[in-house]
Amino acid sequence: MTIQKNELKYKPRVGVDVRPLAYGITGNSRYLAEVLRRLISNESPLEYYLYSNKPIHTVFYDILSNSNSRFFLTGKLPGVAWLNWTIPGRIKKDRLDLFWGTLQLLPLSCGGALTAVNYHDLNFRSAPETMTTANYWQHRILSPRTLNKADLVFCLSENTRTDILKFRSDLDPKLKVVYPGVESFPELREPLQKLPENFLFTIGTLEPRKNLGTLVEAYRKIKRQDSFYPFPLVIAGRLGWKSEGLTQLLKEGSLESEGIFFVENPSDEALAWLYQKCSSFVFPSLHEGFGLPLLEALREGKLCIASDIPVFHEILERGVDLFADPLNVDSWVFAFAALKQKKLGRPVAWNASEWTWDQTAKKIEDGLIDLWKHRKEHQNQRV
Numbered sequence: 148m149t150i151q152k153n154e155l156k157y158k159p160r161v162g163v164d165v166r167p168l169a170y171g172i173t174g175n176s177r178y179l180a181e182v183l184r185r186l187i188s189n190e191s192p193l194e195y196y197l198y199s200n201k202p203i204h205t206v207f208y209d210i211l212s213n214s215n216s217r218f219f220l221t222g223k224l225p226g227v228a229w230l231n232w233t234i235p236g237r238i239k240k241d242r243l244d245l246f247w248g249t250l251q252l253l254p255l256s257c258g259g260a261l262t263a264v265n266y267h268d269l270n271f272r273s274a275p276e277t278m279t280t281a282n283y284w285q286h287r288i289l290s291p292r293t294l295n296k297a298d299l300v301f302c303l304s305e306n307t308r309t310d311i312l313k314f315r316s317d318l319d320p321k322l323k324v325v326y327p328g329v330e331s332f333p334e335l336r337e338p339l340q341k342l343p344e345n346f347l348f349t350i351g352t353l354e355p356r357k358n359l360g361t362l363v364e365a366y367r368k369i370k371r372q373d374s375f376y377p378f379p380l381v382i383a384g385r386l387g388w389k390s391e392g393l394t395q396l397l398k399e400g401s402l403e404s405e406g407i408f409f410v411e412n413p414s415d416e417a418l419a420w421l422y423q424k425c426s427s428f429v430f431p432s433l434h435e436g437f438g439l440p441l442l443e444a445l446r447e448g449k450l451c452i453a454s455d456i457p458v459f460h461e462i463l464e465r466g467v468d469l470f471a472d473p474l475n476v477d478s479w480v481f482a483f484a485a486l487k488q489k490k491l492g493r494p495v496a497w498n499a500s501e502w503t504w505d506q507t508a509k510k511i512e513d514g515l516i517d518l519w520k521h522r523k524e525h526q527n528q529r530v
Contacts, residue, residue: 159244159519162196162237162260165218166226167249168210169201171385171412173352174439175267178303178327178507179249180207185508187215193515196241200229227285230254245515251286253293261518263299267436269310270356274434277356279388294318299514301325303436306458323514328504329442332419339417342408346379347452347486348425350418350440351432353394354387358454358473362431363393363407365479370405372480377487378426383410383418422447426491430454433473438462445497450489452482467493 163183167176187195187210197218203211211218222233230248235256238246246257248264270278271286278286294300294315302308302324311318347366351357359382366380386394396402397409410417422428428444430453441462444451453459455470463470469485472478 158194160194162243162246164249165197166199168203168207169199171204181504182508182511183210186512187213189215252289253296261298264293264297265301266307267303268307273310277434298518304458304461307436325507325510327439328507329446329502333416343379345426346381347427347429348381348421349429350383352384352387353390355389356433358431358433360393365476367405369480369483379406381408383413385412442502446499448493450491
């Protein structure tokens, strides 16, 4: 079905769960923010109503300052309770036509509103050990209901789509893969202080899924084996959970004598500098819905060392990039050693035009419009 936006005589109202924007810059919040920045405009064929149970982080205030934004801070109930007790009332009160869940869950009741939901991963099945106990049970109980209820599921990658189909093969017609985009960072005029040259760079929240403990252990091992190993390691990210020992070591700077440095909560400008100046990018995650930092590294022409997991093969090239068994320390040591023999930098320029936030936003909006048009056509047929 070909959709023409100007065919819409009425602007459907889309409610959006914008809770990811309350937590600062994460992969999830960056995805949502970049899409909303492109969707919310006077020219849009849809009206967007934004809801959260917590204040939006200051880094996303530009979205709220948009004259076309309709933001509602609705109550203070915790996440799941808020979603299921507060949002159904707002759907009715604001006469929403569609509701878009951005945290892999929908309210159990959405009235007559159509529903779309983002799925970044299916961790409660594929990687439960990387989740908090509460988050695991929440998704194990509610995700099957959300997937069954949703009229449209935006999958972050083909790997996410495949995981969902392994769980429920009958969901195929409602699954739509929408990759993230990537754009240039603002430049940092002054270099970050105290960081060495020719460093390896990685970014991630200090929590089990990011597997930074294995990476640090492997790096320390190769330094013991080769005291002249030429690449220091810089880790950037925010504090998380179940990584207290590593967190303390990094924050105290006690690993700097071994060549390991930590940058906490870097700004976009600092991230730009780190991506641009690193010799190679490293990404040791146990599980990812996609892996946006890899796109950011590729945009800068960097060679990557990454966990050998299926989703990363949607982005990287075997034979160009290096892969390691995620939990095998010696596999990472081997990859670090192999980097010394590689010509740093990608042999062919990466085509960033295939990975833009404009394309991501368009696919999201087209999916929402398709839902609405399909309903209207069905209603007209019944009449």
